[in-house]
Amino acid sequence: MKKYIFIAAAVFTVVLSSWLTQTDPYVAMKDVAGFKTKLNQKNQTITTLSCDFVQEKSLSFMAQKVISKGIMKYKKPDMMKLEYTTPFQYIMALYKGKVIIKDNGKVSKYDSKSNKVFKYVNDLMIHAVQGNVADSKEFTIVYKENSKTYLMEMTPAEATMKEYLSKVLVTVSKTDLGVLKVEMTEKSGDYTLITFVNRVYNTALKDEEFLVH
Amino acid sequence: MKSFWFIKSISSCILIALVVSCAPHTYKKASVTTVYEQPIQSYFFSKDSVHYFKTSIDTYGKSLSGILAVRRLNVDTLKVSFFTEVGVTFFDAIVTHDSYQLIRCIPQLDSKGVMNTIIEDIRWVVLFNLNQLTDPVLIKTSDPAPIVRSNYQDVFIFTELSKDNLPLLVTYVYGSKFKSKFDIRYDSFENSIPNKIFVRHYNIDLKIDLTAISFSQ
DSSP: OHHHHHHHHHHHHHGGGOBOOOOSOOEEOSOHHHHHHHHHHHHHHOSEEEEEEEEEEEETTTTEEEEEEEEEEEETTTEEEEEEEESSOEEEEEETTEEEEEETTEEEEEETTSSHHHHHHHHHHHHHHTTOGGGOSSEEEEEEEOSSEEEEEEEEOSHHHHHHEEEEEEEEETTTOOEEEEEEEETTSOEEEEEEEEEEESOOOOGGGGOOO | OHHHHHHHHHHHHHHHHHHHHHSOOBOTTOOEEEEOOSOOOOSSSSSOSEEEEEEEEEETTEEEEEEEEEEEEETTEEEEEEEOTTSOEEEEEEEOSSOEEEEEEOTTTOOHHHHHHHHHHHHHHTTTTGGGOEEEEEEOOSSSSOEEEEEETTEEEEEEEOTTSOEEEEEEEETTTTEEEEEEEEEEEETTEEEEEEEEESSSSEEEEEEEEOOBO
């Protein structure tokens, strides 16, 4: 179970460094170095982030799509909270090296450094938080762009991650360099698309807001 | 001497309490009355072809949680998908009354013992096997809710029913000692539909709690 929690955490953490949409065709990015620099500069200006998210999960096997919604909060350097509110309640928080889950009223805590998977994901999170996702060694990344957005096509390089995900697409706005959506595709072809809306940067968030009781 | 008597009494009480609490759940003394002729009804698949449950599984100190989706393809076949809240799939399976085919499954769950148990539980949770029950008879009980015993393969299914013939408690009973293997309790009704379902096993440490949810499309 811990592994899945951390894979989920990793995917969400990728989100913290950039933002996007997919309307016109993507072509190879012309200035990858410039994009990385801008992304790093943008992330250095971010101290907190709050937004709503909409998650769409395709179930090809069931011929269904399911949609859930929630709230995300992030605070530098190492706090993040994902709170699903509809149609179920579920909280996953990253708090100073701990992963905290609240499900069905029960709170579980895990140390993110207690095993290899934890450490791997923790490292990924640190990269993401510091704006270094674009330099991540855990993924091979193809950079693309269209008129409105940048697209990072991230393919897992690490064996554990490969077991579950074939690709992660991160779409970044050219307007404000914020991450607009993240799409993670499983080996089966099923995908989970998370769209971030109502993004608000650098409002005061207390550490206590990331604790889960 | 007085204190010795006191300690002995307390010890006896504790022992009795332990014996009673550890006694296996059994229907051995249940006696039947008449044939039960009314068909047992189901909560599921009359309006919706797919049901979703926020599901948590606890076994031997470990927990697993996610979303369970169950679609009825036809009267003899279910499609079942179980995935994390964030969307990573645990398993997909096609389920019939007496077999199942795993389409995909994470390595950690991909063992015959684990999946046999989970699939069997899912069949009973959504009352998929109701039409497989035979020879229903009413059990003699002081409880106002009727309890019906039915045959299923080589075991018994005891079903406590509401006045509308909907199951409130389903108990899977096996062997000559009529021991309960597991039971399923339907609870927290809203418009006659259970919002909560609790599965409890008696011969292994396994409990599954399900909460019905509805996804907006």
